[in-house]
Amino acid sequence: MSVDDLLNLFLNRELLERYGPRLFDGLLVTGKLVAISFSLGMLLGLGLALGRLSGNRWVRGFTGVYVYFFRGSPLLAQLFLLYYGLGSFKHFWQDLGLWWFLRDAWYCTLLAFTLNTAAYQAEILRGALLAVPQGQREAAQALGLSRWTSFGKVILPQSLLIAIRPLGNELILMIKASAIASLVTVYDLMGVTKLAFSRSFDFQVYLWAAVLYLLIVEVLRRVLKRLEQSLSKHIG
Amino acid sequence: MPLSYSTPKDLSLSDLATQETVVHIDGLSKWYGNFQVLHGIDLSVKKGERIVLCGPSGSGKSTLIRCIGHLEVAEKGVIRTLGADLAKPCAARRRALQEVGMVFQNFNLFPHMSVLQNCTLAPMSVRGLSRQQAGDQARHYLNKVGVDNQADKYPSQLSGGQQQRVAIARALCMEPKVMLFDEPTSALDPEMVNEVLEVIVNLADTGMTLLCVTHEMGFARQVAERVLFLDAGRIIEDLPPAKFFTAPTSDRARAFLAQIRH
Numbered sequence: 375m376s377v378d379d380l381l382n383l384f385l386n387r388e389l390l391e392r393y394g395p396r397l398f399d400g401l402l403v404t405g406k407l408v409a410i411s412f413s414l415g416m417l418l419g420l421g422l423a424l425g426r427l428s429g430n431r432w433v434r435g436f437t438g439v440y441v442y443f444f445r446g447s448p449l450l451a452q453l454f455l456l457y458y459g460l461g462s463f464k465h466f467w468q469d470l471g472l473w474w475f476l477r478d479a480w481y482c483t484l485l486a487f488t489l490n491t492a493a494y495q496a497e498i499l500r501g502a503l504l505a506v507p508q509g510q511r512e513a514a515q516a517l518g519l520s521r522w523t524s525f526g527k528v529i530l531p532q533s534l535l536i537a538i539r540p541l542g543n544e545l546i547l548m549i550k551a552s553a554i555a556s557l558v559t560v561y562d563l564m565g566v567t568k569l570a571f572s573r574s575f576d577f578q579v580y581l582w583a584a585v586l587y588l589l590i591v592e593v594l595r596r597v598l599k600r601l602e603q604s605l606s607k608h609i610g
Numbered sequence: 611m612p613l614s615y616s617t618p619k620d621l622s623l624s625d626l627a628t629q630e631t632v633v634h635i636d637g638l639s640k641w642y643g644n645f646q647v648l649h650g651i652d653l654s655v656k657k658g659e660r661i662v663l664c665g666p667s668g669s670g671k672s673t674l675i676r677c678i679g680h681l682e683v684a685e686k687g688v689i690r691t692l693g694a695d696l697a698k699p700c701a702a703r704r705r706a707l708q709e710v711g712m713v714f715q716n717f718n719l720f721p722h723m724s725v726l727q728n729c730t731l732a733p734m735s736v737r738g739l740s741r742q743q744a745g746d747q748a749r750h751y752l753n754k755v756g757v758d759n760q761a762d763k764y765p766s767q768l769s770g771g772q773q774q775r776v777a778i779a780r781a782l783c784m785e786p787k788v789m790l791f792d793e794p795t796s797a798l799d800p801e802m803v804n805e806v807l808e809v810i811v812n813l814a815d816t817g818m819t820l821l822c823v824t825h826e827m828g829f830a831r832q833v834a835e836r837v838l839f840l841d842a843g844r845i846i847e848d849l850p851p852a853k854f855f856t857a858p859t860s861d862r863a864r865a866f867l868a869q870i871r872h
Binding site for chain 1: 720721731
């Protein structure tokens with residue numbers, strides 16, 4: 375085999391021209407999916423974390439059940455339950471005026487991912503909030519700071535620094551788990567790759583997809599490292 | 611050990627007679643689970659009084675101070691701080707507690723903020739001062755405690771003594787009427803203890819009402835008007851320092867002094 379042949383095995387020019395742009399579009403779809411669901415999941419997760427730490431037994435119980443369910447079942451199952459499961463009650467949702475949401479694979483996927491990551495982020499944030507020393511809350515209280523100011527200016531910033539590594543982990547896991555979206559007709563990176571393979575029967579498209587995922591994760595890792603460094607400048 | 615700071619002037623008897631009561635405690639009892647840490651404490655503190663609380667560990671002195679600052683809630687009894695009943699959550703209580711400052715054993719500075727930001731956060735957020743006003747006030751108090759040249763540093767860049775002085779300045783920026791100190795020098799290296807005690811003595815000179823839990827007996831002798839000796843959740847002695855250190859009335863206090871004197 376010549377060098378050219380070898381190169382063709384992994385980087386066929388014709389294949390690249392035909393499916394390259396589509397793979398890139400898929401990458402953007404993956405990016406959008408993960409960015410939106412992670413951000414919304416963080417907001418929901420913070421609320422759940424506070425709920426888990428609440429003094430009210432019912433709030434603690436309810437949020438506990440939520441976290442237990444969404445962490446304890448596979449993302450795929452959650453997605454299918456949402457898209458195919460809830461989706462089979464078409465008339466019910468039409469009557470409620472929500473059918474436009476549940477019939478769309480994109481919205482369903484977004485919702486399933488958000489609900490799922492919120493559960494994991496809730497536990498991460500809860501741990502981070504608990505890790506902030508109690509003395510900080512006491513000092514804030516002794517100064518007369520309101521509950522909101524104390525939380526927003528003293529506790530939360532410190533807890534986010536503690537949470538940034540596990541949250542980074544969760545983001546990386548989400549990027550890879552997003553491949554599941556391809557199973558409900560969303561054309562993310564994996565979806566496009568599957569399409570390309572089904573047309574060309576050339577395995578190297580999967581290789582490119584893997585490399586692209588690796589690339590995203592590596593870029594993210596570096597960005598997170600920078601972020602962590604800049605946030606922890608104050609630590610001795 | 612020779613002390614480098616001066617004795618604050620004592621208040622005359624007539625001054626004491628006309629002063630308001632800033633802290634009034636009646637029959638205070640507190641339990642941690644099944645363990646009773648405070649047994650029916652009665653205490654009255656007048657404005658400008660300087661009180662030192664001492665006693666063996668586990669005697670409840672820190673708990674008592676924390677109850678006064680409403681960091682702990684007692685199950686029985688009444689505490690009135692600056693006229694507000696601490697058991698009743700309301701605006702009056704919130705306002706009263708804003709006038710109580712507290713300094714902790716492990717400083718509890720906010721590590722993610724600079725020294726200046728530590729001192730300006732509460733005045734800006736609670737009292738509504740502008741950034742400029744809060745900054746000026748902060749520098750004034752930082753100057754008073756002797757760390758104004760560290761204003762833009764972060765707590766982790768300061769020594770323990772400096773950090774505690776910043777903590778005192780931070781509490782003073784809220785211009786409290788009562789200052790509570792919970793073992794302010796216990797976590798410091800011996801060389802830094804004096805610099806912090808000096809700050810507290812200077813503060814006492816200004817007429818601030820102080821309640822200080824401490825093991826520094828020399829400091830207590832210099833600053834205190836009343837020494838409260840606690841043991842097992844009860845106030846055993848309540849004497850002026852001259853009397854307490856020379857002729858305490860209880861055996862328990864005598865034993866305590868004998869142990870620390872050697």
